Amino acid sequence: xxxxxxxxxxxxxxxxxxxxxxxxxxxxxxxxxxxxxxxxxxxxxxxxxxxxxxxxxxxxxxxxxxxxxxxxxxxxxxxxxxxxxxxxxxxxxxxxxxxxxxxxxxxxxxxxxxxxxxxxxxxxxxxxxxxxxxxxxxxxxxxxxxxxxxxxxxxxxxxxxxxxxxxxxxxxxxxxxxxxxxxxxxxxxxxxxxxxxxxxxxxxxxxxxxxxxxxxxxxxxxxxxxxxxxxxxxxxxxxxxxxxxxxxxxxxxxxxxxxxxxxxxxxxxxxxxxxxxxxxxxxxx
Numbered sequence: 001x002x003x004x005x006x007x008x009x010x011x012x013x014x015x016x017x018x019x020x021x022x023x024x025x026x027x028x029x030x031x032x033x034x035x036x037x038x039x040x041x042x043x044x045x046x047x048x049x050x051x052x053x054x055x056x057x058x059x060x061x062x063x064x065x066x067x068x069x070x071x072x073x074x075x076x077x078x079x080x081x082x083x084x085x086x087x088x089x090x091x092x093x094x095x096x097x098x099x100x101x102x103x104x105x106x107x108x109x110x111x112x113x114x115x116x117x118x119x120x121x122x123x124x125x126x127x128x129x130x131x132x133x134x135x136x137x138x139x140x141x142x143x144x145x146x147x148x149x150x151x152x153x154x155x156x157x158x159x160x161x162x163x164x165x166x167x168x169x170x171x172x173x174x175x176x177x178x179x180x181x182x183x184x185x186x187x188x189x190x191x192x193x194x195x196x197x198x199x200x201x202x203x204x205x206x207x208x209x210x211x212x213x214x215x216x217x218x219x220x221x222x223x224x225x226x227x228x229x230x231x232x233x234x235x236x237x238x239x240x241x242x243x244x245x246x247x248x249x250x251x252x253x254x255x256x257x258x259x260x261x262x263x264x265x266x267x268x269x270x271x272x273x274x275x276x277x278x279x280x281x282x283x284x285x
Contacts, residue, residue, distance in 0.1 A: 001064045005071060020064060021057030027069065035211030037077055040070040050114070074211040077115055079152050084112035085127055086145045092131055093138040104131040123148065148204075155205045156275030159268070162201070166268045169194050173261035177253025195260065199237075202267050206230070209274055221270040222263075229270075233263050 003010040003023070012030075017023050020043070028038060041048045044065050048056050088107045092100055107113055108128075116124035126144065129135025136144075151158045172191040179188040210216070214226075221229040236259045243251040 001061050002066045004066065004068045006069075010069075014061065017061060019057060020059040020061060020067075023061060023067065024057070031071055035074040035213070036071045037074055038069055039072045039077065040068075042068040050111075074119070075152050075208060078120065079149060081112040081115040081120070082123070082145050082149050082152070084110070085116065085123070086142055086149070088112075089127070089130075089138045089142050089145070100131070107131070120148075147201075151201070151205055152208060155208050155271075158201075159205060159272050159275055162198070162268070163272070166198060166202075166264060169198050170261045170265050173256045173264070176256040177250075180249050180253055192256075195256075195264065199264060202264070202271060203230075205271055206267070209271065214274060219270060219274065222266045226270070229263075229267070233267065236260060236263065 001014070001023075003012050005027075012027070014023065017026060024038070024041070031038070041053070043056065043059070045068075085107070088103065092103045095103055113124065116127070123145070126135060126141060130138060130141045135141075169191070173195055176188055176191050179185075179191065206214075216226045219226040224232070236255060240252060240255045240260065243255060
């Protein structure tokens with residue numbers, strides 16, 4: 001069996017693979033670390049659609065002459081899926097009420113929706129609820145999509161313009177204990193929400209950079225390898241959540257001021273450094 005990826009012969013040596021499914025599984029494991037995804041598969045000139053893949057997995061490789069695979073970078077697929085959703089939302093917003101159901105149904109059956117389900121499920125869930133008439137207004141959803149598209153198309157620029165907001169949020173996290181002690185509950189809740197939104201944004205950009213070849217070994221944050229820093233960050237977030245559930249306001253304040261505020265700034269600073277020209281931690285995928 002001859003294997004071609006994006007039209008070029010693939011340097012892949014088959015060893016214990018017996019079926020088409022074995023080969024595809026091995027290729028997916030090979031390309032995933034570089035942030036790529038399989039977009040199209042063809043067996044002997046016949047494209048295998050997504051709904052026919054499972055049946056095709058059992059085909060013996062001895063019965064296949066040529067396997068053609070098209071792969072795309074995660075960022076490219078994500079941008080296409082979000083752009084498709086954006087245009088769908090515009091059409092949905094302009095359509096008559098009785099036409100919206102068909103627009104919703106057609107989008108839900110498409111490849112863009114399938115990608116969002118698997119790779120950006122939170123956006124899919126928001127979009128599903130919006131077009132089901134139970135969620136955010138369409139214009140609000142499109143504002144969210146626009147932000148995601150900016151992050152994907154130019155994560156470095158998105159990091160740059162977030163600097164002032166990161167500093168403001170970190171300062172408010174340091175003030176959180178005093179706000180809680182003096183009864184400023186609304187401000188305290190707003191601070192936690194702002195922190196959560198910015199934290200999610202930075203983690204999204206971190207993932208985008210990782211899909212483009214960011215080395216978790218070479219990137220050091222607060223004298224720790226990036227992987228260890230992220231694990232520690234997540235552990236602190238879990239500790240904060242537990243403190244909230246237990247109504248331990250003193251611990252919540254301490255975690256916010258001494259743990260999360262400085263970690264937010266350190267994560268931001270590291271991501272800004274990754275985006276600078278000449279950075280040695282971002283390699284070609």
